Amino acid sequence: MTVQAHPDSSHEEHHPRLQHHFETMEQQHEASQLGMWLFLVTEILFFGALFLAYAFYRWLYYDAFIAASHHQNILLGGINTAVLIFSSLTVAMSVYYSQTNRRKGLIVMLILTMVLGLAFLGIKAVEYHEHFEHHLFPGPNFQLPDAPGLAAQAQMFYVLYFFMTGLHAFHMIIGLGIYTWLLIRAMKGEFSSVYYAPIEIGGLYWHFVDIVWIFLFPMLYLIGRHY
Amino acid sequence: MTTAVLDPNHPLESPRKNYLNREYGVLSWLLTRDHKRIAILYIVSITLMFFVGGLFAVLMRLELLTPQGDLMTSDTYNKMFTLHGVVMIFFFLIPGIPAVLGNFLLPIQIGAKDLAFPRLNLLSWYLFMIGAIGTFVVVMLGGLDTGWTFYTPYSTQYSNTHVTLVTLGAFITGFSSILTGLNFMVTVHRMRAPGLTWFRMPLFIWALYGTSIIQILATPVLAIALLLLAAERVLRVGIFDPSIGGDPVLYQHLFWFYSHPAVYIMILPAMGVVSEVIAAFSRKRVFGYTFVAYSSLGIALLGFLVWAHHMFVAGISVYSALIFSFLSMFVAVPSAIKVFNWTFTLYKGSVSFQTPMLYALGFIGLFAIGGVTGLFLAALGLDIHVHDTYFIVAHFHYVMVGGVVMAYFAGIHFWWPKITGRMYPEWWGRLAALIVFLGFNLAFFPQFLLGYLGMPRRYHVYVPEFQVLNVMSSAGASVLGVGYLLPLVYFIWSLKFGPKAGPNPWGAVGLEWTIASPPPTENFHETPAVRWEAYDYNAFEEAQRDRAGTP
Numbered sequence: 001m002t003v004q005a006h007p008d009s010s011h012e013e014h015h016p017r018l019q020h021h022f023e024t025m026e027q028q029h030e031a032s033q034l035g036m037w038l039f040l041v042t043e044i045l046f047f048g049a050l051f052l053a054y055a056f057y058r059w060l061y062y063d064a065f066i067a068a069s070h071h072q073n074i075l076l077g078g079i080n081t082a083v084l085i086f087s088s089l090t091v092a093m094s095v096y097y098s099q100t101n102r103r104k105g106l107i108v109m110l111i112l113t114m115v116l117g118l119a120f121l122g123i124k125a126v127e128y129h130e131h132f133e134h135h136l137f138p139g140p141n142f143q144l145p146d147a148p149g150l151a152a153q154a155q156m157f158y159v160l161y162f163f164m165t166g167l168h169a170f171h172m173i174i175g176l177g178i179y180t181w182l183l184i185r186a187m188k189g190e191f192s193s194v195y196y197a198p199i200e201i202g203g204l205y206w207h208f209v210d211i212v213w214i215f216l217f218p219m220l221y222l223i224g225r226h227y
Numbered sequence: 228m229t230t231a232v233l234d235p236n237h238p239l240e241s242p243r244k245n246y247l248n249r250e251y252g253v254l255s256w257l258l259t260r261d262h263k264r265i266a267i268l269y270i271v272s273i274t275l276m277f278f279v280g281g282l283f284a285v286l287m288r289l290e291l292l293t294p295q296g297d298l299m300t301s302d303t304y305n306k307m308f309t310l311h312g313v314v315m316i317f318f319f320l321i322p323g324i325p326a327v328l329g330n331f332l333l334p335i336q337i338g339a340k341d342l343a344f345p346r347l348n349l350l351s352w353y354l355f356m357i358g359a360i361g362t363f364v365v366v367m368l369g370g371l372d373t374g375w376t377f378y379t380p381y382s383t384q385y386s387n388t389h390v391t392l393v394t395l396g397a398f399i400t401g402f403s404s405i406l407t408g409l410n411f412m413v414t415v416h417r418m419r420a421p422g423l424t425w426f427r428m429p430l431f432i433w434a435l436y437g438t439s440i441i442q443i444l445a446t447p448v449l450a451i452a453l454l455l456l457a458a459e460r461v462l463r464v465g466i467f468d469p470s471i472g473g474d475p476v477l478y479q480h481l482f483w484f485y486s487h488p489a490v491y492i493m494i495l496p497a498m499g500v501v502s503e504v505i506a507a508f509s510r511k512r513v514f515g516y517t518f519v520a521y522s523s524l525g526i527a528l529l530g531f532l533v534w535a536h537h538m539f540v541a542g543i544s545v546y547s548a549l550i551f552s553f554l555s556m557f558v559a560v561p562s563a564i565k566v567f568n569w570t571f572t573l574y575k576g577s578v579s580f581q582t583p584m585l586y587a588l589g590f591i592g593l594f595a596i597g598g599v600t601g602l603f604l605a606a607l608g609l610d611i612h613v614h615d616t617y618f619i620v621a622h623f624h625y626v627m628v629g630g631v632v633m634a635y636f637a638g639i640h641f642w643w644p645k646i647t648g649r650m651y652p653e654w655w656g657r658l659a660a661l662i663v664f665l666g667f668n669l670a671f672f673p674q675f676l677l678g679y680l681g682m683p684r685r686y687h688v689y690v691p692e693f694q695v696l697n698v699m700s701s702a703g704a705s706v707l708g709v710g711y712l713l714p715l716v717y718f719i720w721s722l723k724f725g726p727k728a729g730p731n732p733w734g735a736v737g738l739e740w741t742i743a744s745p746p747p748t749e750n751f752h753e754t755p756a757v758r759w760e761a762y763d764y765n766a767f768e769e770a771q772r773d774r775a776g777t778p
Contacts, residue, residue: 020341021334021339023754027417030417032343032344034412034413035343035409035413038409042444045447046450048448049447049448050451052481053466053477057466061472139463152470153472159465
C-alpha cells in the first residue's frame with residue numbers, strides 16, 4: 001500500500017516515539033508489524049527443514065518411531081500444551097490492555113505470560129531429566145529395552161525430538177528475554193493506545209512459538225500412541 | 228562525458244553538508260544508522276573479501292600451470308578451492324550488490340529517508356563481520372577442506388579441519404542476509420513515495436524485491452542444515468549419520484534448497500543493475516518493463532523448484548531427476564525474457580558506451596553463454612557426462628563472475644558519482660572494462676573445453692595433454708587480476724582528484740538523480756512526489772524543470 005504524504009506535517013503533533021524516517025505513527029506501526037510477520041515466515045522455514053526431516057525418517061523408520069513415542073510422557077506434554085495455550089490468552093490480553101491504555105492490566109498480563117513461559121521450561125526440564133535417566137539421550141548410552149532391534153532407528157527419533165524441542169525451548173528463552181524488556185518498558189509507562197507496536201509484535205512472536213509447540217506435541221507424543 | 232541535464236543554478240548543487248562530512252570519527256561510522264554509511268561499511272569489507280578470495284584463486288591458477296603438483300600438496304589445494312568458494316560466495320557474491328548498492332539506493336530510489344529498520348541494518352553488517360572474521364580465524368588456524376558445500380559425511384566424520392567454526396560463521400552471515408532481505412521488503416512495501424506505484428518502481432527495486440523473497444525463504448533452511456551439521460560434528464549424533472540410519476543425501480537436499488536459490492540471490496540484483504544501466508545509456512524506457520519486472524519474481528519463484536539438478540548423480544530417483552531436469556529448463560524462460568528485452572531496449576536507442584555500459588553489455592554476452600551452458604547441464608544425459616568437470620566450473624564462473632561481478636562493476640561505476648560526488652577517470656574505466664572482458668574469457672573459456680574433454684574439478688594434478696588449455700586459463704586469470712586492480716586504484720584516486728559530479732552526470736531517470744551528489748543525510752528535504760513512469764525521460768525532465776522553476 002502506498003504511504004500517504006504529509007507535505008505540511010510540520011504543524012502536526014509529533015509523537016516522541018516516531019522515528020525520523022517515518023511520516024506517521026501508523027506507517028511506523030505497519031512497518032514493524034510487517035517486519036515481524038516476515039521474520040515469522042523465516043522461522044517457519046527454519047523449523048520447516050526439521051519437519052521435513054521428521055516426515056522423511058518417520059516414513060523410513062515407521063516401527064521405530066512408534067516404539068520410541070511410547071516412551072514419551074504424555075501427561076507432562078499435555079500439561080505443557082495447556083500452559084502454552086493459556087499463555088497465548090494472556091498475551092492476547094496484554095495487547096488488548098495496551099490498546100485500551102490500561103497499564104496495570106498490561107503489567108499483570110506480561111508477568112503472567114512470563115510465569116507461564118517459565119513453567120513450561122521447568123516442566124520441559126523435568127521431562128529431559130526423565131529421558132536422561134531412561135538412557136533415551138542419543139549417543140553411546142542410548143537404550144530401548146523393549147525393542148533393542150529398533151534402538152538405532154529409535155535414536156533418530158530422539159535426535160529429532162531433542163533438536164526440535166531444544167530449538168523450541170531456545171525460542172521460549174528468547175521470548176522471555178523479550179517479555180522482560182517489554183515489562184520494564186511497560187512499568188515506565190511507555191505504551192499507550194497510540195504506541196503499542198512492541199507489545200503487539202512481541203505477542204506475534206510468542207504466539208508463533210506456541211503454534212510450533214501445537215505441531216510438535218502431536219508429532220512427538222500423540223500420533224504413535226494409538227497403535 | 229555527458230553533462231548534467233539539470234539547470235546549473237539548481238539549488239541542490241554543491242551543498243556544504245552531506246552524509247559523508249556531516250560527522251567525523253570512527254564511532255560516527257561504526258554506530259551509524261544511515262543506510263548510505265552502512266553501504267560504505269559494506270563496500271570496504273566486501274572489497275577486502277573479494278581480494279582475499281581472489282588471492283586463493285591466484286594460488287590455484289599458479290598450481291595448475293603445470294600438470295604435476297609442484298607448488299602445494301593436494302591437502303593445501305583442497306583448502307585453497309574451499310576457501311575461495313566460501314569467501315567468494317558467502318562474503319562477496321551473496322551480499323555484494325544488495326548490501327552495497329541495494330543499501331545505498333533502495334531508500335533513495337523509492338523516495339524514503341532510510342530503510343524501515345535502520346538499527347537492524349547496522350546489526351546485519353555486524354553479523355556479516357562476525358562471520359567474516361570467523362572465516363579469517365579459520366584461515367589462520369589452518370583452513371578448511373570440505374569444499375564450500377560442506378557435504379556430509381565428509382564434513383561430519385572425515386574432515387579434520389575447522390568445519391564447525393566455518394559453518395557457524397556461514398550460519399551467522401546467513402542471518403545478516405535474512406535481515407537485509409526483511410528490511411528491504413518492508414521498506415518497499417511501506418515506504419514508497421506518493422505516486423510511486425509498484426509499476427513505476429525502477430527495475431533494480433523489482434530485482435531487489437525478488438532477491439529479498441529468496442533471502443527470507445531459503446536462508447533459514449541453510450541455517451538449520453548447518454546447525455544440524457555442527458551438532459552432528461560436535462555431539463557425534465545427528466540426522467545425517469549413516470550409523471544410526473541417517474541419510475547424507477538429506478543434507479544435500481537441505482543444502483541445495485538454499486544454495487540453488489542462492490545463485491538467484493546473486494544474479495537477480497545483477498540483472499537489476501543491468502536494467503538500470505541499459506536504460507540510462509540507451510536513453511530509452513526498458514522494452515517490456517512489465518515483463519522484466521515480473522520475470523524477477525518468476526526467477527525468484529521458479530528458483531525454488533530446481534535444486535535437485537545438483538544431485539543427478541547423488542542417487543535420486545529417475546522420476547525426480549526427470550522432473551528437476553524439466554523444471555531447470557523452465558527457469559531459463561524468465562532469464563531469456565530479460566536478455567531479449569535488454570537487447571530490444573538497445574534497438575533504436577541513443578546508445579553511448581561509457582564504462583558502466585561496457586560492463587553491462589559484457590554482462591549480457593557472458594550471462595547468455597553462462598545461461599545456455601546451464602541448459603546443457605539441465606539435460607540429464609549431458610550432465611552425467613560433464614558432472615564434476617571443469618565444464619561446471621566454467622559454467623558457474625560465466626554466470627557468477629561474467630554475470631554478477633560484471634554487473635557489480637557496472638553498478639559501482641554508474642553510481643560512483645552519486646556515492647562519492649566525484650567522477651572516476653573515464654578512459655581508465657573503459658580500459659579496465661576491456662581488460663576484464665578479455666581476461667575473463669581467456670581464463671574461463673578454455674575451462675569449457677577442458678571439462679568437455681574430461682578434466683575433473685578439484686584436483687591439483689592433471690594429465691599433460693591438458694596443459695596448454697590450463698596455461699591459457701592461468702594467463703587469463705592474471706589479466707583478469709590486473710583488470711580488477713585498476714578500478715581499485717582509480718576509484719581511490721578519484722576520491723581526491725576526480726572532477727566533481729553534478730546531481731545527474733548521466734542524464735538518467737530516477738529519484739536518486741534528483742538529489743545532490745553525495746546526498747544529504749536525510750536524502751530528501753521534503754518527501755518527493757513521483758509523477759513519471761519508470762524511465763520516462765520526457766516526463767522526468769519536465770518534472771525536474773518544474774521543480775527548479777518553483778523554489
